[in-house]
Amino acid sequence: MEMTRRGALLTGAAAFLSACVSSGRSGSGGGGGYRAADPAPRAVPNAGWDDWVAGFKGRAASRGISQGTIDAAFRGAGFLPEVIEKDRNQTEFKRSLEDYLNIAASDERVSLGRQKYSQYGSTLSAIESRYGVEGHVVAAVWGLESFFGTRRGNVPVISALSTLAYDGRRGEFFESQLVAALRILQAGDVAPGAMTGSWAGAMGHTQFIPTSFLEFAVDFTGDGRRDIWSEDPSDSLASTAAYLNRSGWTTGLPWGMEVTLPAGFNSGLLGRGKGKSAADWSALGVRAAGGGSLAGGSIIAGGNSGGGPYFLLTQNFATILRYNNAQNYAIGVGHLSDRLLGRGAVQASFGPDAAGMTKADRQELQRLLTAAGFDTGGTDGVIGAKTKAAISAYEASVGLPVTGEPSMELLRRLR
Numbered sequence: 001m002e003m004t005r006r007g008a009l010l011t012g013a014a015a016f017l018s019a020c021v022s023s024g025r026s027g028s029g030g031g032g033g034y035r036a037a038d039p040a041p042r043a044v045p046n047a048g049w050d051d052w053v054a055g056f057k058g059r060a061a062s063r064g065i066s067q068g069t070i071d072a073a074f075r076g077a078g079f080l081p082e083v084i085e086k087d088r089n090q091t092e093f094k095r096s097l098e099d100y101l102n103i104a105a106s107d108e109r110v111s112l113g114r115q116k117y118s119q120y121g122s123t124l125s126a127i128e129s130r131y132g133v134e135g136h137v138v139a140a141v142w143g144l145e146s147f148f149g150t151r152r153g154n155v156p157v158i159s160a161l162s163t164l165a166y167d168g169r170r171g172e173f174f175e176s177q178l179v180a181a182l183r184i185l186q187a188g189d190v191a192p193g194a195m196t197g198s199w200a201g202a203m204g205h206t207q208f209i210p211t212s213f214l215e216f217a218v219d220f221t222g223d224g225r226r227d228i229w230s231e232d233p234s235d236s237l238a239s240t241a242a243y244l245n246r247s248g249w250t251t252g253l254p255w256g257m258e259v260t261l262p263a264g265f266n267s268g269l270l271g272r273g274k275g276k277s278a279a280d281w282s283a284l285g286v287r288a289a290g291g292g293s294l295a296g297g298s299i300i301a302g303g304n305s306g307g308g309p310y311f312l313l314t315q316n317f318a319t320i321l322r323y324n325n326a327q328n329y330a331i332g333v334g335h336l337s338d339r340l341l342g343r344g345a346v347q348a349s350f351g352p353d354a355a356g357m358t359k360a361d362r363q364e365l366q367r368l369l370t371a372a373g374f375d376t377g378g379t380d381g382v383i384g385a386k387t388k389a390a391i392s393a394y395e396a397s398v399g400l401p402v403t404g405e406p407s408m409e410l411l412r413r414l415r
Helices: 012-021 047-061 068-073 081-088 096-102 105-121 121-131 137-147 158-165 171-187 210-216 234-246 277-282 315-323 327-340 359-371 384-397 408-414
Strands: 255-259 298-301 311-313
Touching: 047 158, 068 158, 068 171, 068 255, 081 121, 081 158, 096 234, 096 298, 105 121, 105 137, 121 234, 137 234, 137 315, 158 171, 158 277, 158 315, 158 359, 171 210, 171 277, 210 234, 234 315, 359 384, 359 408
Parallel strands: none
Antiparallel strands: 255 311, 298 311
């Protein structure tokens, strides 16, 4: 499930959701069990990194970074082998849209999000007034990027970026991020010891990498610093709104909506890039699933087998893609933003998955496995690492070939 925003890094929402998929109670993270922050990685001696840093300091100075900033940034910095391990072992999660939305708009995330949306309502309203991006949309980005600030990352950014730049696999990119991080320190937005983030350098409540910070971050509180690291999310939320505003956000236009199609609808009209006006879609029998007016845009099929549910996506959906160029992510932001306003879940069924199982089937499988003593950690219907481990343990216990994969045959055996 690699996201492609800001340099094709698995950071921010991508890293968080992937971590949830691999370690949540049900293996999804959507079942309510996002884990507590991992301990910060420890630096270890590495002569090669030392030599690389010595050379880099000269290059940084030639790009206008002061010696004082360089010295302060690297005081206490070190080589982080855990960062290399994470970079080498990024898992390409190919989640269906159904699974993604179960995670992105889980009961826990929606509940916490509504609390945060209420708590920071006046701030979000002020941000909306200044940048024209609706507060519930900004809050939804916050929710997907860091679970509303609860997973901002605790990795020292200078150590992480210098480790990755020295490693060389994407050295040029990470060196550019490292220089940008030094510019942030030089501007006084944050102290070196407080500049923490993800293992790949994404920072703050809405996970900006350094170059994006330099381009879009704003000082909304007026304290002279663009502080996205503070417990107060105001600067982060405003920076996200500024990003979307400059990327073409249209105030008052929905991101999209679930729609229903009439019998006999021409499936050749489906797909991004095949947009029509609201009037044209209405004339073809398309209706908003929740009632109300249509918008202009393209319609896609979101179901596991290429059918419903169907989503009409507007130009603002394309703007969200500028923040993270992954279709599921952008739909996740849009759907979560609707849920924060009190709207309901997706109405249409996603249909059976590749194993022929519906969400209800997968939830029943999880319940039966747990009842048999093989804990899946939850029953959200998302088959993640913990559910697969439970399947494997059950298969081994009854002498079946160990696959770790769900199936209707396995479900029938457990019944």
